[in-house]
Amino acid sequence: MLCQFTVKNYKSFRDEVSFDMQAAAISEHEDRVIKEEDGEGYLPVSVIYGPNGGGKSNVLEALNTLVTKVLRPLYATEDDGKRLFFQKKIVVEPFAFSESKNEPTEFELFFRTDSAEYRYNMHVKRDVVIYERLDRVKLDTKRQSALFRRDEGGIELKGSFAKLKVSEDLSKNLSLLSYLGIAYKENIVVKDVLNWFKNGIDFLNYGNPIQELGMAVSTSEDVKNIMLEMIQEMDLDIVDFRVEEKENDAIEVYTKHLVDNVETELNLSDESSGTRKLFGLLPFIAVSLLTGTVLVIDELDAKIHPLLLRHIIMMFNDMNINKHKAQLIFTSHDLSTMNSEVFRRDEIWFVAKGNAQNSKLYSLVEFKNEKGESVRKDAKFDKQYLEGKYGADPYLRRIIDWGNFNGEKNKQN
Numbered sequence: 515m516l517c518q519f520t521v522k523n524y525k526s527f528r529d530e531v532s533f534d535m536q537a538a539a540i541s542e543h544e545d546r547v548i549k550e551e552d553g554e555g556y557l558p559v560s561v562i563y564g565p566n567g568g569g570k571s572n573v574l575e576a577l578n579t580l581v582t583k584v585l586r587p588l589y590a591t592e593d594d595g596k597r598l599f600f601q602k603k604i605v606v607e608p609f610a611f612s613e614s615k616n617e618p619t620e621f622e623l624f625f626r627t628d629s630a631e632y633r634y635n636m637h638v639k640r641d642v643v644i645y646e647r648l649d650r651v652k653l654d655t656k657r658q659s660a661l662f663r664r665d666e667g668g669i670e671l672k673g674s675f676a677k678l679k680v681s682e683d684l685s686k687n688l689s690l691l692s693y694l695g696i697a698y699k700e701n702i703v704v705k706d707v708l709n710w711f712k713n714g715i716d717f718l719n720y721g722n723p724i725q726e727l728g729m730a731v732s733t734s735e736d737v738k739n740i741m742l743e744m745i746q747e748m749d750l751d752i753v754d755f756r757v758e759e760k761e762n763d764a765i766e767v768y769t770k771h772l773v774d775n776v777e778t779e780l781n782l783s784d785e786s787s788g789t790r791k792l793f794g795l796l797p798f799i800a801v802s803l804l805t806g807t808v809l810v811i812d813e814l815d816a817k818i819h820p821l822l823l824r825h826i827i828m829m830f831n832d833m834n835i836n837k838h839k840a841q842l843i844f845t846s847h848d849l850s851t852m853n854s855e856v857f858r859r860d861e862i863w864f865v866a867k868g869n870a871q872n873s874k875l876y877s878l879v880e881f882k883n884e885k886g887e888s889v890r891k892d893a894k895f896d897k898q899y900l901e902g903k904y905g906a907d908p909y910l911r912r913i914i915d916w917g918n919f920n921g922e923k924n925k926q927n
Contacts, residue, residue, distance in 0.1 A: 515839055516808045517624035521576040524619045526569035528609040528872035538860040538879050542891045546831045548839045557861050558830045562845045564865035564906045569873030570845045571812050578717045580621045585711055587692040606638045611871045618644045627706050642686045664690045674703045715808040718798050740800035747825045791817050799826055806838030815848035824851050849896040866906035
């Protein structure tokens, strides 16, 4: 489960911003919160709105960059389908319009597994790791412990890692977490942490060869049933589909249509581009719900019909369906779902640029107008957004008046 992600000096984000999946203490839709045994509450869904070029995709890219920076060395040593994709060198791009371009990019990630909550910090200057730290809180005892720290003074292993050894000539381009995953992959804590990076979070990107391999998961009956339910929300005439596995792990997908009581089967390659996109998306939605992963999708609304978008959001919101604590994070322009029936205020986020080209990130629940008033939970979110009342005007790349954000006056950077 993703708890919180913070980034500083990355692409359009000059200043530190935090994306928080912890549920705020507000009264709406309290039944739609993922409730942990220790009393903590987390959001099953969050959406980021903002104009094109405002920087909303950079939030997701920053998170993806951190995860890929950790995973790339691991997959480079494994002989599987992911090795090819992770061969690309990860170069972290800092904010370019100030002295920040000479400073490292800072990442901080809080996430939970079944046994612990971890805080992972990494500071990177282009592709060189400047600073790294990992801390853990065990969920059953609430015991806090530092696991490692890496800075210019060297590497210090603590707690469960105290007896591990690290090569003296560890590459500055290699994260210590990646190294431990290669050298000590059977260590119970290392395995717990890296299992989250590998299997706890997924970034959906069409054209990604890894994602295409994942289409094979639709052979699962549970996945198939959820997919068919979502397809029926689109009022399509597809009543079933089947997957054939070919040589070299290739697959063929066939859809069954029922028109005027006549059944016809088509190869997925003969379907419309919209239907092909659906079959590229829906398996991952279904798997996320069935396994409890964090699913991150850029511009989800551009890939599906608004009615299906709403249906998917509500599936994650429904704790009777979302029994495994899955989370959906996406960017969107769709206003048909921007309302209090679909989202809590802490699930709606905005991104927009200031005059110095730096992006700001903030949630609707923390937004205050020039009078210091919060947005009402029964407000017309879509209407007020279109009127520019939330700062992130949907048609302008730059924010109109930062004085309306949290009551700050005359702040135009």
